[in-house]
Amino acid sequence: MNRTAPKVRQQADPAPGRLRASLAFETLVGALGLYSVIPVLGPLLAARSPGSGAAIVGVGLFCYTASAGLSATLAAHWLRKVPYAPGMVGAVLLTAAAFGLLPLAGTDWLLCALLVLAGFGVSAHFLYSRVLVAEVVQHDIGRNQIFSLLQIAVNAAAALGPFIANALYSPDEPQKLMGVVALCYVAAGVAMLAGIPRGIRPPAASGRWPVGRRVLRQVVTVPRIRRIVLVSVLGTFVYAQFYSAFVFYVAQEFDSAALRSFLVAGPAIWIVVMQTGVTAVISRLMKRGTTPFAVLGGANLLFGLSMTILGLGLDPAVGAVLAVLVFSVAEMAFGPMVSTAYAGLPIDSSLEAFNLRQVCWSFGEALGALAGGALFVTLHDQGRGPVYWATLGVVTLAATGLLQYLAHRDTDGSVAP
Structure with a gap:
């Protein structure tokens, strides 16, 4: 099976250890941001739009969940034209900006639009990172070890995130928590700069x-x-x-x-x-x-x-x-x-x-x-x-x-x- 030309593999292979460390750390801090906002996202939406009540909560959560689940898959034809490094960094920075601006949204449609953008960043980063591992690592055992490491990072963040949410979230000052969430995603983007190979793109479909x-x-x-x-x-x-x-x-x-x-x-x-x-x-x-x-x-x-x-x-x-x-x-x-x-x-x-x-x-x-x-x-x-x-x-x-x-x-x- 020949998914990519040998030249691409040779470019990606020199620093798998550095790639592993970079992916693990940026997954940890990015997921920490995500799991710090997820426990309070419903109350935050209700507080930002008191006139809409449960409707905006349901619609907003649907917008984020649907976008995070499938948006990058639907846009894969265009995403593959962007190399891994700028694509992955850009994805987490998009999520940082969308979550950071959420407390400033004054209308329901803007809340939903920001949640769609945040979900798209999460979805694009997930797709890029998994395809990158599939391209760089040559065998199932090595791939599974990296995916397992990323699962540990995600679940460590999932265990810590609710405590951060409870400590920082206030309906009157949501910007305090959302600022920390945005910084987590910015830190994830910075962490990727050291380990993501430059100049290579996802393979064509x-x-x-x-x-x-x-x-x-x-x-x-x-x-x-x-x-x-x-x-x-x-x-x-x-x-x-x-x-x-x-x-x-x-x-x-x-x-x-x-x-x-x-x-x-x-x-x-x-x-x-x-x-x-x-x-x-x-x-x-x-x-x-x-x-x-x-x-x-x-x-x-x-x-x-x-x-x-x-x-x-x-x-x-x-x-x-x-x-x-x-x-x-x-x-x-x-x-x-x-x-x-x-x-x-x-x-x-x-x-x-x-x-x-x-x-x-x-x-x-x-x-x-x-x-x-x-x-x-x-x-x-x-x-x-x-x-x-x-x-x-x-x-x-x-x-x-x-x-x-x-x-x-x-x-x-x-x-x-």
Whole structure:
């Protein structure tokens, strides 16, 4: 598979250690800015537009979430014309400016426009950085180690960010917090200057669309690609339950604020503590021949187990703590490996491979959030919440087992999954 010319690889290869350090630090400080604003973004929007009430909160959060999830994918044809260094630095500076100006916005449309710009900067930076790792690092184990390091940085920021938000945010003086958020993103831009290779651009895609017809045909006809798409969509669907159904469940079932905080922050805390060890285990397994597909399947089995635990009728606190621990281990394997798996697919352009990743992730997560936010809430209100958890767990385990069985049974001569 030849995604880029050898000359590009030679330009990018001289300082992978410096690139790793630069990406890790800028991810940490950038994510610290993001997770310092996310906990108070709803109240900030409501305070900036008191006449609109809940409407501006819902619309504003949608604008940011949709933009952060898919805007760079939709603009990938134009982004690939910008080299990595100015593209990545420009993306975080755009987010810094948008968040920094948010307290000054005087109209609803301007609030939403700034949130779209902030989300676009986050989305563009994510796409650039993942494609850069796919282009520079030559093998799955090395890619997974870098993606795991970035996951540690993000979750360390996710654990610290709410404390910064609570300490600095005031409805009357939001500029204090938003100024710190903007500075975090500026620091991320400065950190990238030392480690991002100069003068190289993302590879071309097969057409003007984010995912071209040729790649869509490959999704249907190439078993290896099809399996990664299916296993990743299933995983993101279940992953989304934690941030929709589980968060609602915790808020309804537990009176202790400390326990609620521990459960919701649990995955971020456990990832910071345990990610390095889990990554080392996965690296050893991959050296012995374990494929990214198999790792994703194993993670999905753990996701399914965590859902099943919630449906077993255990003491609520015991069940929730056990489920969070199992879910956290699953996330440690799943999060980095999704990017690793798509980076290694037999798709000519790594940019297009990551566009496909983003489409699949957004699709699975959106469906999961819809199920967790609508179906679970309905069943919970009827006193049948455990039925939701048990059914979801069993279906996830069965679907994952079926995918693994079909992969092992495959005798069509295609590349191993």
